[in-house]
Amino acid sequence: MIRLFQYELQKMRRTRLLWLVAIAPLFMVFQGVQNFIRYRQIWTREAWEVIMEQTFIFYPSFLYPLLIAVIMAMVARVDHVQGGWKYMLARPVSRSDVYIAKLAVGILYILISMLAFGSSVVLGGLVAGAGSSIPWEEIFRKMAGCFLASLPVIMIQYEISVRFNHVGIPLALGIIMSVPSILVANSEQFWLLDPWTYPVVLMLGSRLGMDNGQAGMMNIVIVMLTLLVFLIGIMGFRRRDIV
Amino acid sequence: MNFMRVLYTEWLKQRRGLLPWIVVGGPLMFAGMMWVDLYLRYSYLSGRHPNLSSWELLMQEGFMIWALFYPIGITLIAALVHYREYTDQGWKHLLALPVTRLSVYTAKWLLIWLLSCSAAGLLLIFMYMTGIILHFSEPFPLGQYIRYGINLCIAALGVVSLQHWLSSRLANPLYGMAIGFSGSMGALFFAQSEMMRFVPYASALFTMTVDNEDQWLAITTGLVAGPLLLIAGLVEFRQRDIH
Numbered sequence: 001m002i003r004l005f006q007y008e009l010q011k012m013r014r015t016r017l018l019w020l021v022a023i024a025p026l027f028m029v030f031q032g033v034q035n036f037i038r039y040r041q042i043w044t045r046e047a048w049e050v051i052m053e054q055t056f057i058f059y060p061s062f063l064y065p066l067l068i069a070v071i072m073a074m075v076a077r078v079d080h081v082q083g084g085w086k087y088m089l090a091r092p093v094s095r096s097d098v099y100i101a102k103l104a105v106g107i108l109y110i111l112i113s114m115l116a117f118g119s120s121v122v123l124g125g126l127v128a129g130a131g132s133s134i135p136w137e138e139i140f141r142k143m144a145g146c147f148l149a150s151l152p153v154i155m156i157q158y159e160i161s162v163r164f165n166h167v168g169i170p171l172a173l174g175i176i177m178s179v180p181s182i183l184v185a186n187s188e189q190f191w192l193l194d195p196w197t198y199p200v201v202l203m204l205g206s207r208l209g210m211d212n213g214q215a216g217m218m219n220i221v222i223v224m225l226t227l228l229v230f231l232i233g234i235m236g237f238r239r240r241d242i243v
Numbered sequence: 244m245n246f247m248r249v250l251y252t253e254w255l256k257q258r259r260g261l262l263p264w265i266v267v268g269g270p271l272m273f274a275g276m277m278w279v280d281l282y283l284r285y286s287y288l289s290g291r292h293p294n295l296s297s298w299e300l301l302m303q304e305g306f307m308i309w310a311l312f313y314p315i316g317i318t319l320i321a322a323l324v325h326y327r328e329y330t331d332q333g334w335k336h337l338l339a340l341p342v343t344r345l346s347v348y349t350a351k352w353l354l355i356w357l358l359s360c361s362a363a364g365l366l367l368i369f370m371y372m373t374g375i376i377l378h379f380s381e382p383f384p385l386g387q388y389i390r391y392g393i394n395l396c397i398a399a400l401g402v403v404s405l406q407h408w409l410s411s412r413l414a415n416p417l418y419g420m421a422i423g424f425s426g427s428m429g430a431l432f433f434a435q436s437e438m439m440r441f442v443p444y445a446s447a448l449f450t451m452t453v454d455n456e457d458q459w460l461a462i463t464t465g466l467v468a469g470p471l472l473l474i475a476g477l478v479e480f481r482q483r484d485i486h
Contacts, residue, residue, distance in 0.1 A: 015415070016418075017421075020421045020425070023425070024421075024424070024425045024428060027425065027428050027429040027432050028428065030429075030432050031429075031431050031432035031435070034432065034435060034436075035435075038435075058428070058431070062311070062428065063428050066315075066424050066428075070417060070420065070421050070424065073417055074417050077415070077417060166261065166326075167322075167326070167416055167417060168261045168319065168322070168323050168326065168416075169261065171319060171322075171417075171420060172261060172264075172265055172319060175312070175315055175316070175319065176268070176269075176272060179272065179273065179276065179308065179312055180272070180276045182308075183276055183279070183280055183308075187279075187283065
């Protein structure tokens with residue numbers, strides 16, 4: 001299993017995806033910090049709070065789901081081209097282990113991207129002169145919340161990417177679902193029906209109302225949906241004919 | 244004549260694929276979203292912008308999200324138009340036919356642009372339908388909406404040329420898409436900078452025709468960057484070795 005994970009990592013190393021997932025979040029940070037500096041005179045709240053608000057604003061609804069879609073599509077594409085699945089599954093490896101190892105590599109890339117985003121927010125704040133009282137805990141809590149809340153989306157994107165060998169399908173899904181998420185997240189009830197809004201709600205949580213009942217419901221949906229998609233995916237992968 | 248046939252062939256390749264779904268589905272979903280948004284928040288929004296008519300409100304409320312996702316949609320269209328050539332050595336088969344590289348490259352370019360324009364046209368139609376369903380009392384400002392559509396088509400030129408070349412150059416469609424996504428994410432950031440606002444990905448942000456003095460930015464960028472990048476890409480494409 002660990003060796004499979006290492007193989008998958010090696011396959012991904014040549015794709016230069018790492019550069020992309022590390023650099024793309026910088027745009028969001030640039031833009032947020034730029035907003036902070038430009039309107040410095042009118043912000044009355046604490047500097048770090050504004051920095052976080054301005055840099056986070058488009059991340060969970062826009063960049064993050066698209067990054068998930070691209071990363072998962074890439075993880076699966078490595079084997080969709082040139083008959084990769086056939087070569088790999090002809091070896092004495094368990095299909096479940098392959099499925100899990102690839103998923104783990106995808107998640108690792110997502111975490112690296114989040115780390116790059118989080119640290120560039122801190123760096124951006126320091127450069128913009130927001131002071132040295134960095135709210136580590138809050139940044140960490142928001143990022144962790146964003147990640148956990150996105151688990152269903154990660155599973156769905158991964159499964160779709162593995163199942164269809166056309167790369168356009170998972171990406172179209174990712175784009176289509178991320179378009180309405182910021183608007184749906186603003187509604188009082190509907191957002192619970194759309195897992196793509198969960199990271200938005202958690203990350204920008206202070207500005208969007210959520211009562212305890214809804215939070216509990218969301219947690220249940222996250223756990224159930226993540227497990228369900230994962231199980232359907234792995235069972236299907238074990239049984240499917242590879243052509 | 245030859246060119247028209249190449250163009251028609253390109254369309255035939257895509258007709259049964261994912262592409263028509265995206266061109267129709269994107270604007271349709273967007274309009275549906277605007278319908279929900281205005282249905283729920285009309286009184287709040289009209290209170291915030293008392294001097295705008297309902298139709299102007301619809302455009303004003305939606306243009307930003309559309310402007311962010313329009314270049315992403317074009318990126319996807321460009322990637323899908325080229326996707327086929329990279330599977331089963333399509334380039335070799337295509338260029339072995341008695342067609343010039345000039346006509347192949349420009350036919351693909353034109354197809355991407357026409358599809359982008361179709362998406363913009365459908366957007367106007369679906370927005371009109373949204374207004375009718377919501378029973379807007381004012382008459383439909385046809386001229387204003389058509390100018391918005393024309394602006395969008397012109398703003399698309401730069402992105403189309405850029406993504407067309409990237410997708411033709413990079414065998415892995417995910418690279419072209421990843422660059423396009425990152426550029427589109429950066430649009431808000433580009434748009435705020437004096438120099439960077441001429442980056443094609445930001446153009447769509449200047450297309451709105453409600454109280455917007457920056458429309459010339461979209462038009463200038465589209466009309467300059469579009470042809471320039473098309474010619475530059477063409478020069479490179481004609482000299483390229485096809486492996």
